[in-house]
Amino acid sequence: MSVEGLGRCVMVIPTYNESENIEWIVGRLRTAQPGVDIMIVDDNSPDGTGDIADRLAAGDEAISVVHRTEKAGLGAAYLNGFAVALEQGYDVIGEMDADGSHQPEQLVRLLDALASADLVIGSRYVPGGSVVNWPLQRLLLSRGGNLYVRLLLGIRVKDATAGFRLFRRTTLEAIDLGSVLSTGYVFQTDLAYRTVTRGLRVREVPIEFIERVRGDSKMSGQVASESLKLITRWGLSERRAQLHRRKRPA
Template sequence: MVIPTYDEAGNVAWIIERLRAAQPQVDVLVVDDGSPDGTGAIADGIAAVDDQVHVLHRTAKGGLGAAYLAGFAWALDRGYDVIGEMDADGSHQPEQLQRLLTGLLDSDLVIGSRWVPGGSVVNWPWEREVLSRGGNLYVRTLLGISVRDATAGYRLFRRSTLEKIRLDEVRSTGYVFQTDLVARTLRAGLTVREVPIEFVERVRGESKMSGQVALESLKRITQWGLRERWEQARGRRRAASAERELQPR
């Protein structure tokens, strides 16, 4: 599991302990973006006594997507067949990881979803729930996909999935990265499955999500959606033109 961190000193040991207890066979990679609060050093101390915990240090805060891309590259280079995402703040419960592992048996990407039947959120204000549900509805409508929680960050990918979706071409670095990878997976003709999870709002530390971040993500999704619709329309026009050329005169 790839766990990106920035100023998560109060959470990193706690979440690793829970994950290692819930799924002892799972290796952990902490990708720390130079946290000034010492998160990286705490992770190093855990890795020194547990050979299933690893730490990748980045020198600057480069965004969620950039941290995951670095973590994916590290895991692919070392031959892992299943590579996952998990937040460091406890919002993604390690005790529910088995749901994702089971879901991956017949899919290429499995998402722990808040917005499918059985999914839920804990300790969220109604405004944030409306923002998340509305944002995901917007994504489904604009991109023409059926995934109900395309912005979710609790995921498992097959190695083959990450190899097929051309990670070298991914340019999204913030929270929109999650939607980007869902869309790429579907465009590659692969299977995305959602399994219900209980998402728990963090109780320690500060959230990296803000209204500005959410608006920036929606802006990027709008650009992608409009570009994709334009390309689809051009494709239909070319097909219609070719069909007319083939008709007898």
């Protein structure tokens, strides 16, 4: 299916043990944006999420399922889904969580913004954006992490760790997905950074992010701190590479 002015569009939704949420979120997305296809990428969920996804796909040609054999990280699931979407000829490829944190009813904001962008990020931290039901400690960790990313990498993106996004296919082709090694939550920062450094247009639009009410969160303080450590190593390596390139003789 297609969205007027943008071509064929698909939202990639990674899942692991989301049996309580997947049918609910897919139904909301199909109602909010009937012209947008859905690709569920399931990491062999033991709770039957993959079976529910197959049932949904059997009843709706706009829904497809990619079954993975292992749980290898959020980034790995997205890379798999993006590769399939590119092979299938989609013009716009998006990403969102399965747990309701990203509201399908707000996807229209991202679609509208893509008219003048190569990557649109649904941002919690631009004016008008917000976070609902997060403890103060987690909010401070997230805000602090994003500030750290901006300072370390020298980019202006306010919410580089956000996972509600739309990419043009040309953007994914330009940032060389085959060389992306990050598989966890650092993946979001990695792709935002690659987009910026290639001179492509990034826009952030405000969203209301709502903490899940059903099922177990995959994010924890330990996961967040490990992500920051990885960003530090990766960011310092990138900065060294930048300095090396600048010192090369013309």
